[in-house]
Amino acid sequence: MRGLNWLKYTLFIWLSLLPYQAQADSALIAVASNFTLTMKALIARFHADTPHTLRVSFASSGKLYAQIKNGAPFDLLLSADQVIPQKLLGEGNAVPTTQMTYAVGKLALWSSDPTVVDAKGDVLHSSKMNKLALANPKLAPYGFAAIEVLKNLNVYASTKPSWVQGENIGQTYQFVRTGNANLGFVALSQVHNNQQPINGSVWEVPDHLYSPIKQDLVVLNKGKDNAAVSAFLKYLNLPKTQKLIQSYGYHTQ
Secondary structure, eight states, rough: HHHHHHHHHHHHHHHHHHHOSSOEEEEEEEEEGGGHHHHHHHHHHHHHSSSSSEEEEEEEEHHHHHHHHTTOOOOOEEEESSHHHHHHHHHOOOTTTEEEEEEEEEEEESSSSSSTTTTOOOOGGSSTOSSSSEEOOTOHHHHHHHHHHHTTOHHHHGOOOOOOEESSSHHHHHHHTSSSSEEEEEEEEHSOOOOOOOSSSSEEEOOOGOEEEEEEEHHHHGTOOHHHHHHHHHHHHHHHHHHHHTTTOOOOO
């Protein structure tokens, strides 16, 4: 926790040293798929409260990393993990001291059918499971977390023949929503957004069954002196913004 507070303090100092720009600016932000609904709500508020403009591209963290390495002109990355921001920093593609945790994700086992998923996740041991959707664990942190859960519940081998893998958590959600899989591991934020009732049936996976899904952001080199990036990072730390993120099924620190 002390390290995280230090990172936030360092980021605050970095923001305060940026040259003041009175004019509005625009920024292109790369955002992990699981944060789609939350980011859209954040952008709407940000545009209403500031003169700046944000454009957003959503994809899996792994795919966004590949796009950045291939020259995509992003100013800021909101990843679904901590590893990719660290890699970008180590490779010289991001601004030092700007990495920070903006949200901690939660994993859920969900079905669009209200009769499928029980309150303890016992469906993973039952015949009710037909196809189990999960995100590609090599590309998506939520997929990696799903694998951890299956191993910790000793159902990895027994469920593997039923897996349907999505490229990212957004595609995984669509597999379940459309019935291509009758249940799947998704981000809690996808089925419990802005405190709306959950459609279907869901098991909020206990935290001890998987590693914390700490989602970090990092300022990319192109966004170093961008006023819209600076304003958005400050906006993320406002109490009202923190409450909004929490309302979409995330923890904040």
